[in-house]
Amino acid sequence: MVTEATLARxxxxxxxxxxxxxxxxxxxxxxxxxxxxxxxxxxxALHRQGRCAFHISGMGHEAAQVGxxxxxxxxxxxxxxxxxxxxxxxxxxxxxxxxMLALFAKAEDPSSGGRQMPSHxxxxxxxxxxxxxxxxxxxxxxxxxxxxxKYRGEDAVTLTCFGEGSTSQGDFHEGLNWASIHKLPVxxxxxxxxxxxxxxxxxxxxxxxxxxxxxxxxxPGVVVDxxxxxxxxxxxxxxxxxxxxxxxxxxxxxxxxxxVPHSSDDDDRxxxxxxxxxxxxxxxxxxxxxxxxxxxxxxxxxKRADVLKRVMAEVDDATEYAQAAPDPAPExxxxxxxxxxx
Amino acid sequence: MATMTFREAISQALREEMxxxxxxxxxxxxxxxxGGTYAVTRGFxxxxxxxxxxxxxxxxxxxxxxxxxxxxxxxxxVAELMTINFAFLAMxxxxxxxxxxxxxxxxxxxxxxxxxxxxxxGRQLGATHSQSPxxxxxxxxxxxxxxxxxxxxxxxxxxxxxRDDDPVFFVEHATLYSVRGEVPEDDDYxxxxxxxxxxxxxxxxxxxxxxxxxxxxxEAANRLAxxxxxxxxxxxxxxxxxxxxxxxxxxxxxxxLVVVEEGWxxxxxxxxxxxxxxxxxxxxxxxxxxxxxxxxxxxxxxxRLEQMALPQVADVIRAVKDVMYIK
Ligand SMILES: Cc1ncc(C[n+]2csc(CCOP(=O)(O)OP(=O)(O)O)c2C)c(N)n1
Ligand SMILES: [Mg+2]
Numbered sequence: 001m002v003t004e005a006t007l008a009r010x011x012x013x014x015x016x017x018x019x020x021x022x023x024x025x026x027x028x029x030x031x032x033x034x035x036x037x038x039x040x041x042x043x044x045a046l047h048r049q050g051r052c053a054f055h056i057s058g059m060g061h062e063a064a065q066v067g068x069x070x071x072x073x074x075x076x077x078x079x080x081x082x083x084x085x086x087x088x089x090x091x092x093x094x095x096x097x098x099x100m101l102a103l104f105a106k107a108e109d110p111s112s113g114g115r116q117m118p119s120h121x122x123x124x125x126x127x128x129x130x131x132x133x134x135x136x137x138x139x140x141x142x143x144x145x146x147x148x149x150k151y152r153g154e155d156a157v158t159l160t161c162f163g164e165g166s167t168s169q170g171d172f173h174e175g176l177n178w179a180s181i182h183k184l185p186v187x188x189x190x191x192x193x194x195x196x197x198x199x200x201x202x203x204x205x206x207x208x209x210x211x212x213x214x215x216x217x218x219x220p221g222v223v224v225d226x227x228x229x230x231x232x233x234x235x236x237x238x239x240x241x242x243x244x245x246x247x248x249x250x251x252x253x254x255x256x257x258x259x260v261p262h263s264s265d266d267d268d269r270x271x272x273x274x275x276x277x278x279x280x281x282x283x284x285x286x287x288x289x290x291x292x293x294x295x296x297x298x299x300x301x302x303k304r305a306d307v308l309k310r311v312m313a314e315v316d317d318a319t320e321y322a323q324a325a326p327d328p329a330p331e332x333x334x335x336x337x338x339x340x341x342x
Numbered sequence: 343m344a345t346m347t348f349r350e351a352i353s354q355a356l357r358e359e360m361x362x363x364x365x366x367x368x369x370x371x372x373x374x375x376x377g378g379t380y381a382v383t384r385g386f387x388x389x390x391x392x393x394x395x396x397x398x399x400x401x402x403x404x405x406x407x408x409x410x411x412x413x414x415x416x417x418x419x420v421a422e423l424m425t426i427n428f429a430f431l432a433m434x435x436x437x438x439x440x441x442x443x444x445x446x447x448x449x450x451x452x453x454x455x456x457x458x459x460x461x462x463x464g465r466q467l468g469a470t471h472s473q474s475p476x477x478x479x480x481x482x483x484x485x486x487x488x489x490x491x492x493x494x495x496x497x498x499x500x501x502x503x504x505r506d507d508d509p510v511f512f513v514e515h516a517t518l519y520s521v522r523g524e525v526p527e528d529d530d531y532x533x534x535x536x537x538x539x540x541x542x543x544x545x546x547x548x549x550x551x552x553x554x555x556x557x558x559x560x561e562a563a564n565r566l567a568x569x570x571x572x573x574x575x576x577x578x579x580x581x582x583x584x585x586x587x588x589x590x591x592x593x594x595x596x597x598x599l600v601v602v603e604e605g606w607x608x609x610x611x612x613x614x615x616x617x618x619x620x621x622x623x624x625x626x627x628x629x630x631x632x633x634x635x636x637x638x639x640x641x642x643x644x645x646r647l648e649q650m651a652l653p654q655v656a657d658v659i660r661a662v663k664d665v666m667y668i669k
Pocket of ligand 1: 428
């Protein structure tokens with residue numbers, strides 16, 4: 001409930017960016033989060049039915065990703081995502097059809113024409129740069145993209161995302177150091193879901209917060225509740241403004257949880273309790289977004305049912321479309337290894 | 343002898359060597375609680391404890407570098423990298439250090455580590471999860487490179503690798519783990535590193551291969567036999583040091599050679615073997631050596647494309663017929 005006390009507090013303090021979001025934008029955030037969730041659920045189901053070879057999920061990360069996407073200028077700013085960023089790329093404007101085409105590795109898959117694994121999102125029209133499977137390699141590249149923006153005198157910022165486990169690699173540390181020295185316009189978003197496959201966070205680092213590592217490189221490090229879409233949005237708006245106006249990079253740590261196995265090749269029952277998973281499911285980012293909207297009177301039952309209906313229609317359409325789409329021709333395997341001759 | 347999978351054979355080798363020698367321990371991503379990406383070390387954490395089965399952060403360079411450090415001062419680490427593709431993140435440690443320390447310090451240092459990696463494609467894991475670049479690692483003097491193709495060899499070679507005083511890069515093809523075979527259960531069963539093996543006798547043509555492609559070569563040989571062509575199939579087992587004795591003897595008999603590898607043709611195992619055979623048995627060749635290898639592209643994800651790019655049984659049969667001048 002929005003109590004009188006909170007209303008009074010809001011009246012006294014300057015409004016945060018999230019407080020200035022229109023009802024329409026808030027509902028758009030919710031729509032994208034739910035769309036990502038339902039599309040993701042469908043992908044798991046398709047994998048279980050043996051209709052695709054692999055799926056890796058972004059479930060639980062929707063608030064962190066949508067909060068981040070809404071702070072950017074899609075198509076203007078650069079994004080170098082990682083494999084969990086399904087909600088991020090949907091919020092930026094990729095479509096469920098496109099993502100389903102990639103899942104089935106169809107010829108029309110806009111990321112790679114069936115060459116790359118699914119969830120290795122790439123979409124040049126939206127300045128989404130395709131990543132590769134070795135983890136955190138997007139960080140040095142994002143630094144280079146930001147360098148190019150600065151070099152050309154453009155005001156685009158670069159967002160790159162990664163899991164906390166992969167920050168044990170040198171690439172992370174080397175990239176942050178560089179970006180900070182040169183005050184590059186880049187935001188490093190760590191989606192800390194507390195596991196790297198089976199290894200809990202305490203086996204990956206001895207610091208309580210990943211963001212604490214920013215100190216070592218002289219850039220701001222911010223911890224945010226990654227299951228609160230508006231909290232992430234606020235933090236991201238500030239980081240984006242800093243980057244855009246010459247203030248340099250920010251490390252944002254969105255604390256969240258992965259409520260499903262690591263990928264379709266994993267069974268998470270071998271390394272964590274069902275109670276733990278249930279605890280986090282009760283704090284699901286979509287539930288929390290629904291509560292937030294309901295408190296503001298924006299999500300009555302009828303409205304919610306309507307959103308769900310529209311989301312499911314998109315998911316069904318994408319599934320049918322992609323399944324019916326043609327496979328690449330076998331000889332497509334042979335190109336394009338090199339750039340076309342000029 | 344017992345019948346077991348390639349996976350069980352590797353597990354058994356590790357377990358036996360850990361019981362035999364206190365200095366042997368395992369470290370890598372996901373080797374503990376998860377039991378390894380391919381379940382090779384399942385149960386090891388309970389059996390040996392955290393001291394000897396160590397889950398590491400995701401940092402391949404440190405996994406190899408720390409293994410090297412521990413080895414230099416007398417331990418015998420088995421470092422596991424989730425896939426051979428991630429060995430590229432440890433390349434400096436492997437190439438500039440592990441492979442060279444013994445030589446650079448005039449033999450005063452040994453680096454007795456085993457780097458276990460999972461290699462190969464064919465499981466729809468995309469270009470950066472599916473490579474077969476063992477030949478790259480075989481390029482460097484000072485590093486032994488082993489790539490077994492059967493459960494028995496996997497066990498005997500891994501035990502030999504752990505007991506070896508040199509660093510050994512040990513390649514396990516992901517699609518071999520469920521292959522079954524007879525495996526000796528003797529605690530001291532070893533297969534010597536650097537010795538190839540004739541896996542099938544034949545008089546008409548020699549097929550040289552290793553790892554997963556050994557199975558492909560054997561399948562091709564079976565089908566060729568139905569057409570009356572008897573292929574001799576030689577398993578290299580070790581890429582460095584490379585044993586050419588069996589190949590030369592075989593070519594002296596068959597006069598025809600096909601080399602089958604899963605990696606790319608350019609600068610590959612086929613190129614090396616063909617070159618050595620022309621040096622050692624040129625007069626015995628009745629046809630140019632043929633190489634069967636992966637198409638020169640990063641391996642695509644889509645199943646049809648992936649299969650198109652990988653060497654298949656039919657490609658081996660075609661190459662054999664080519665060197666026999668059969669249409
Ligand atoms: C260099 C490298 N080593 C290992 C892997 C295998 N791997 C893929 S995802 C993953 C865990 C990553 O954990 P984290 O960074 O926390 O991201 P999350 O999956 O939890 O989102 C590992 C070890 C890899 N892809 N790349
Ligand atoms: Mg994680």
